[in-house]
Amino acid sequence: MKHECLPFWASKGWDDRQGGFHEAFDFKGRPDGSALRRTGVQWRQIHVLARASLLGWTDSLRVAFQGLEHLLSHAWSPDGRSGFVASLQPDGSIAEARRDPSDHAYALLALAWLARASGDAQVRALLDVVLAFLREELTDDRGFLRESPPAALPRRQSPHMHMFEAMLALAEAVGHPDALAEAARYRRLLERTFLDRKTRLLLEFFDDDWKPIEEGGASIVAPGHMAEWVGLLRRHDQMLNEPATPLGTHFLGAALRAAEPVHGFLIDEIDTLSQPRKLSRLLSSQTALIRAWLAQAGTGADRADQSAERLIEHVMATYLAGPFAGGWFDRFDAQGAVIGTQVPAATLNALFSVAVEAERVLG
Numbered sequence: 001m002k003h004e005c006l007p008f009w010a011s012k013g014w015d016d017r018q019g020g021f022h023e024a025f026d027f028k029g030r031p032d033g034s035a036l037r038r039t040g041v042q043w044r045q046i047h048v049l050a051r052a053s054l055l056g057w058t059d060s061l062r063v064a065f066q067g068l069e070h071l072l073s074h075a076w077s078p079d080g081r082s083g084f085v086a087s088l089q090p091d092g093s094i095a096e097a098r099r100d101p102s103d104h105a106y107a108l109l110a111l112a113w114l115a116r117a118s119g120d121a122q123v124r125a126l127l128d129v130v131l132a133f134l135r136e137e138l139t140d141d142r143g144f145l146r147e148s149p150p151a152a153l154p155r156r157q158s159p160h161m162h163m164f165e166a167m168l169a170l171a172e173a174v175g176h177p178d179a180l181a182e183a184a185r186y187r188r189l190l191e192r193t194f195l196d197r198k199t200r201l202l203l204e205f206f207d208d209d210w211k212p213i214e215e216g217g218a219s220i221v222a223p224g225h226m227a228e229w230v231g232l233l234r235r236h237d238q239m240l241n242e243p244a245t246p247l248g249t250h251f252l253g254a255a256l257r258a259a260e261p262v263h264g265f266l267i268d269e270i271d272t273l274s275q276p277r278k279l280s281r282l283l284s285s286q287t288a289l290i291r292a293w294l295a296q297a298g299t300g301a302d303r304a305d306q307s308a309e310r311l312i313e314h315v316m317a318t319y320l321a322g323p324f325a326g327g328w329f330d331r332f333d334a335q336g337a338v339i340g341t342q343v344p345a346a347t348l349n350a351l352f353s354v355a356v357e358a359e360r361v362l363g
Helices: 005-011 039-053 063-074 101-118 121-137 159-172 179-194 223-239 246-256 283-298 304-317 347-362
Strands: 025-026 095-096 269-272 276-278 343-344
Touching: 005 039, 005 101, 005 347, 039 063, 039 101, 039 347, 063 101, 095 179, 101 121, 121 347, 159 179, 159 223, 179 223, 223 246, 246 283, 283 304, 283 347, 304 347
Parallel strands: none
Antiparallel strands: 025 343, 269 276
């Protein structure tokens, strides 16, 4: 992370010609100049560069601010409506005008750490503007996040997970007075709505009344998201000085039942009948599993640190074995063959976050 990833993405990751961060690179390290620039990816790059600068891992605050200025110039209200559009053309024009709740959760995450790293009062003020937009335009009367104004289907649990993470960042990075109460509210939604009543598995997709959507008599479950919730719940428990919730241990065990036997990598999708739906294996699911094991290690769970170290070794030997220094293979199929021909910028955030936790827990 320190000597390969950050130097690459802080320099070559930025588009000097048109502005904004590149969406992806090919396996020779060349940017895809035609790819749409997703707003959520732009925010995740800003988060990484800001927090890495705060940690002293890189000196990239200038590039982080360039990313912020590009988003404010092109993605915030370019059509006269509030909020950030979902994606831009490489030249900065609108590609998709939809306002996605996950994008705004990533905005809060990035702004929190950029405000902390820079001490810039304007960044801190912008954070509250985005938070107000989320509350007023992207939150319904029951407290759930809307998919976009106007409403769209299916409704997803994942934006709420990203907002929960954003609230923890607001509390940790800038001590936002509303953050922990908001985090608790999203946690209640998890416990009351997003868990399957029979299996206690985490459900992904819902109708407009928040009833689970079924396909073939079962609902989709993403093991990587269950693993991601483990680390987030543990962080929340620690902030509240509360004992570790049993739900975190349950989610870790449920995710591990969807691990392939050779390396212990999580597959992409199962369902509530414990049937595999997608046998491919995304890198971000493995980083989420590492963070889950690191979170368990923080509770004193027996050999959790060893499980984290072993999985890190497997990820280093596979996903991070190429295709160039600072890049990665993002997904493998069931037979272990690489899927795709690009290195997506979006995954840097997942890798960086797990590196931060690994250094904190393992040293």
